[in-house]
Amino acid sequence: MTMTGNRARIAMAGVVGLMFGVLLGVPFQQSVDAQQSGSGRKAVRPQKAPNTGLPLSPGILAGNTLYLSGHTGRDPVSAKLAPGGIEGETRQALANIREVLRGAGMDFKDVVSVTAFIANFNDFDKFNAVYREYFPTDPPARATVQVTALNIGARVELQMIAVKP
Structure with a gap:
C-alpha cells in the first residue's frame, strides 16, 4: 500500500468518525479556523463548528482535498x-457546509462528490429544488440514500468531498 493510500484511508476513517459525532447531536461552539497535525493534514474548524466532545473535525484538508463530515440542518x-x-433544513445544512468550505479556502464550485441521506423520499423533489440553487450547473457526482432516521429527527444530512484547483 502506498503512503497516499494510507493517508486516504486515515482521512476517510476521520470522516466516518466525525459522522458518528454529528449523528450524536452534540451542540455547536466557536473555535479556530484550521489546525495542522503532524501528518500534514489540517482539521478545518470554522467559527461555527460542531462540538462533538470527541476527537473529530467538521472537515479534514489533506493536500488539496477536503473531506467534509455529514452536516444536518441544525442551526449552529x-x-x-x-x-x-x-x-x-437543506438550506441550513448547505450554509453549515459553506462555512467549512470557506475555512479551507473553497466554495461549492470545488465540491466533486456529495452523499445525501434523506429520511423520506417524498421530500426528494423539494430537496432537489434547494440543491439546484447551490449547484445550478455542472453539479458534483451524487448518491442519495434513504435512511430510516437521522439524528434529532433531521430530514436530510449531506456529506461532501471538495478539491482545491
Missing part, C-alpha cells in the same frame, strides 16, 4: 433544526 447557534421542513 440554537442547536435546533432550522424551520421550514426539508427546504429549511
Whole structure:
C-alpha cells in the first residue's frame, strides 16, 4: 500500500468518525479556523463548528482535498433544526457546509462528490429544488440514500468531498 493510500484511508476513517459525532447531536461552539497535525493534514474548524466532545473535525484538508463530515440542518447557534421542513433544513445544512468550505479556502464550485441521506423520499423533489440553487450547473457526482432516521429527527444530512484547483 502506498503512503497516499494510507493517508486516504486515515482521512476517510476521520470522516466516518466525525459522522458518528454529528449523528450524536452534540451542540455547536466557536473555535479556530484550521489546525495542522503532524501528518500534514489540517482539521478545518470554522467559527461555527460542531462540538462533538470527541476527537473529530467538521472537515479534514489533506493536500488539496477536503473531506467534509455529514452536516444536518441544525442551526449552529440554537442547536435546533432550522424551520421550514426539508427546504429549511437543506438550506441550513448547505450554509453549515459553506462555512467549512470557506475555512479551507473553497466554495461549492470545488465540491466533486456529495452523499445525501434523506429520511423520506417524498421530500426528494423539494430537496432537489434547494440543491439546484447551490449547484445550478455542472453539479458534483451524487448518491442519495434513504435512511430510516437521522439524528434529532433531521430530514436530510449531506456529506461532501471538495478539491482545491
